[in-house]
Amino acid sequence: MSAFDCAIVGAGPAGMSAAIAMAEAGVRVVVLDRASRAGGQIYRSAAASPLPDVAALGADYTVGADLIAAYERADVTHFANADVWHLGEDGRILFSQDGESRELHCREMLLCPGAMERPMPIHGWTLPGVMTAGAAQVMLKSDAVVAEGAVFAGSGPLLYLIVAQYLRLGVSVKALIDTTPRQNYVDAVPLMPRALRQVAMLRKGLSLLREIRASGLPVYRFAEDLAVLGSDKAQGLCFATKGKQRKIHADTVFLHHGVQPNLNMTRAMGLAHHWNPDQMCWQVTVDVFGQSSVPHVSVAGDGAGIIGADGARTAGRLAAFNILHRLGKLSLTDRDRQAREDLSGIKEQIPFRRFIDRLYRPTDALRLPQEPTTLVCRCEEQTMDDLRAGFEQGARDPNALKSLTRCGMGPCQGRQCGHVVSGLLAQWRGTDPEEVGYYRLRSPLRLLSLDELSQYKPVILEAAE
Amino acid sequence: MKADVLIVGGGIQGCATAYYLSKQGVSVIVLEKDYSGRHASGVNAGGVRLLGRDMAEVPLSKASMEMWQTLDDELGEDTGFRNQSLINIAVDEADITALHERQVKMHALGYTHERIIDQSELMQRLPHVNPDCVGGVLSELDGYAIPYKATAAFRRAAERNGAQIVEGEEALGLRRVGNVWLAQGTGHRFEAETVVNCGGAWADRIALMIGDNVPLSHAAPMLMITARVPKFAAPVVGAVSRQLSFKQFENGTALIGGGAKGFADRANNRTRLDYAKLASAARTTAEFFPIMRRASINRMWAGLEAYMPDNLPVIGPAANAARAFHAFGFSAHGFQMGPVVGQVMAELVTGGTTRFDLSAFRIDRFDRKVL
Structure with missing residues (x-):
């Protein structure tokens, strides 16, 4: 019987790129992913989109298909529809697949839990008809389902992206209500010159905003005092802008004001965390290679601090180099040599990330x-x-x-x-x-039926020799 | 900081002791290294059980059960206590025989609070129980409370009487100088005439500082709770000869215990779960209540609890020091005893005596007389 060298949880950009790098070095890698196909949230269904014109989602999405293809060619044991419900510090992972509880062992663990949307607890945020912009994306990507005549409110790149995607697909949008405060622009300006080095990224963002404005969609900026209208279901949104109270009626309200690391796995494992005052969120404490306070547990991608899909790919690779070193497949010198380019790539991103973080810093009133x-x-x-x-x-x-x-x-x-x-x-x-501090998270990481637990057997999945 | 009495440990025993002392005007400081109710007192199964107690514990447990019935009024707080009765299920004739044998002993001592029930009464009280079960034993006074709430209720009531609960402060050292106890905490120093050790899973360390050795061990009993399911069981449920412990709360969530132990990492203040044992507890529960099969487990956890070799607590004065008292080592059934223990400790501290026979709970009962 043998254990896996490394288990990767989550097959988004970080997990996939780490798996590719490790498989190339010949170690036995297993990837556990909740979805039926690799891709994560950002590249959800990118390999098999249900949309007739996938180009409407943008080049950043379609590039995911290439990564998924490379990943699927790699020599990796992939468990799809695998819902991890326990991660042990001892390297034991318990997960559900096809209604059965299974267990595997690994020497090294790489967690790639990704990001989740920051809750936006405005008045009425729990009414039926109120969803997050992320939910709009999931519906669009996996099922090609859209909501006509919706109002979008909040702040941040993901919000503008989904609005632009809707517009490109010809879906009617009632309004975009932008809550980014005037002060954020003022505060972000000094960070702009250094961010300009990442001119391609900036241009991408600006063209998105230009596209929205050019469409003629009503955009209300500097909105405050948001509240969802309606008592038993959403009927629209009221807000104040430029000293005026406004009401916009809609059956669907999509809210979004940024993403934060998904802490479920890292917190449940009891890894050290710290508060990130720039991104106003908790994040797991890791070194540049993603190694956590438990040496054989690494974390990469947005789940270790928001860095975006491209950053996640790089972070995944860096984690892989370090894990290969820990497994004795790479000398320290070779690890650092191979990592050099990615490390400087990540460093170059920092000014741009700072600028974005400052510009879209969540206000307390929405947080x-x-x-x-x-x-x-x-x-x-x-x-x-x-x-x-x-x-x-x-x-x-x-x-x-x-x-x-x-x-x-x-x-x-x-x-x-x-x-x-x-x-x-x-x-x-x-x-x-x-x-x-934060909640102590308990097992299981997801609801588990009594029947399923009672049939749990410590069956060890053997890695292919 | 100075007070008449320094209590080490802010669990239910420490908070109840603080309450009954402060009620009489005694000044009290409670030292709690984490926060009040952080460990066994706040995360236990919440069973308020008189049924099936060791004979030595019955007088205390009976008195405590009387206190639980009106505890909310006494404290002016909500402990979440519900008097729902408790049934231990018998699965075969051997169980029934064991119950009858116990009944003879109980009746000889004048205890009549446990009543053996037949299969039809069992089915009537627990319609969803496996029909192969043959009967059981019932205690009407029993029920459950919400552990953290009950501990917090004592704590707040004590605070209203002037008791000080100092959280995040660990007792690092204790020494008797002249007629006082001096305590060194992590941030402050304390002085008191009397010290009471309610240190739970850490009580052996406090006992050592006082001067008493005690063979205390610790373990991590595991629990799991389901998401809400339609109401199907009112009484708290156990089994005569099986590891079953089960209750459904008013909100529909069902708590499954049974005594299986995880791994207790006392030095790091944490526990790990043993999933194979939890799976076995899930199987037992589904066997007794097939309706539970589809219920979803929402949360599994373990708490750090102190155990004595005979599963009986230590309650009473220190053996080797003046003006020091112990109440710990409840071996996973101390929650129900909280109210009476608080009262007994207050009696001991203020008057030196109590109406209960505490000889079975002496701290030095395991001292070896010969090698």
Whole structure:
């Protein structure tokens, strides 16, 4: 019986590029991916799009098909539809596939959990008809489903991208309500000159905005005081802009204000994390090669700090070089020699990333609820007021607050509200989130039926020799 | 910082002791190295159980059960206590025989709170139980509470009486100087006439500082809870001879225990789960309640709990020091005893005596007389 040299969890750009690099070096790699086909969120269905004209999604999407093709040619054991529900520090991974619980062992583990959208807990954000821009993308990419006459609100590249994709596909859009504050532009200007070195990236972003403006779509900038209209379902959005109150009616409201690392795996494993004040989110603490506080566990891609798809590809490769070194396949000198180009590539991206982070820095008004009755925990229906009451009763730690109010105890296990709860406690305690901490995440990483668990057997999957 | 009494450990025993002491006007400081209710007191299964207790514990447990019935009013807080009864299920005639043997002993001591029930009563009380089960034993007074809430309820009530709960402060050293105890914490120094050790899984270390050796061990009992399912079981459920422990809360979530242990990493303040054992607990649950098969497990965890070799707690004065008392080592069934233990400790601290016979719980009961 033999274990895998490396198990990669998540087949997005980071996971795929790491797998390719490691397979080329001849190590036994297994990749566990939740989707039916590799690609991750960004390249979801890029290898087999249901859309008649996939070019409408843009060149950044179609380039994913080439990566997926290269990945699928690589000598890698790929488990599709594999839902990981336990990651052990000992290198044991438990996952569900076809309704069965399975287990594998690995020497090295590379987590590529990707990003998730930052919750936007404005008034009415949990009403039926309110979705995230990311959800709009998933529907479009996997099922070619769109929502006609929707209103898009928030800030950030992903929001503009989905609006542009809708427009290219001829889908009617009611309005784009841009919440990027005037101050963000002012603050980002000093960072602009250095960011200009990444002129291609900047141009891409600008052309997206130009495309939206040229389409004649009503765009409201510097919007504040957002609230979803409607009492039992979304009927539109009201907001203030340039001193005027406005209402826009729509059955569907798409919200978005940036992405943050998906912490489910890294937190559940108990890896060290820190608060990133530039991106206003938690992220796992790793070195330039993605190695975490547990030496045989590495993290690459957006899941280790938002760097975008191209950055994720590079980070995946870097993690692979280091893991190959740890497995004795690369000397330290060779690792550093092979990594040189990617390391400087990542470094060059930093000024541009700083500029983007500053420009689209989330405002507290969108990051944290502003009204006492706004829901924070959707699963257990806990409002900000409920949490405040728990705080007043002495629960100053996210876990104590969870025990007292049940906030974060529902089916999502706090995976959605974790950042909001840390943020609120930090605000109430007058300190920063680093001091407050985060939920202790418990197994399983996803709901698991009793029947499935009871049939769990420690069957070891053997790596192909 | 100075107080009459310094309590080490902010779990339910420490907070209850603080409550009953402060209620009498005694000044109290509670030292808690993490936050109150962080470990066993806050993450246990919440069973409030008198049924099936060791004979030595029955008087304390009975008194505590009386206290639970009106505890919310006493504390002016919500402990989440629900008096839903508890049934231990018998699966065969051997179980029934064991129950009858226990009943004879119980009746001889005058205890009548446990009642053997037949198959039809079992089916009537638990309609979804596997019909192969033959009967069981019932205690009407039993039920469950919400562990963290109950611990927090004692804590807040104590604080209203003036008790100080100092969180994030570990007792690093304790020494008796003249007529006082001096304690060195991580950030402060403390002084008190009396010290009470309610240190849970860390209590042996505190006992050592006081001057008492104790063969305490620790383990990590595991639990899992499902997402909400339609209401199908009101009583708390156990089994006479099987590792089953099960309760459905008012909100529909069902908690599965059974005593299986994970891995207790006390030095690092954490636990790991043993999935093969959890799988076995899932199988047992599905066997007793086939309706549970489709339920989704939402969360699995373990807590750090202290165990004594005879599974009985240590309750009483220190053996080798003056003005020091212990209450720890409850061996996974101390939550229900919290109220009475708090009261007993307050009695011991203020008057030196209690109405209960604590001889079975002496700290030095394992001292070897010969090699």
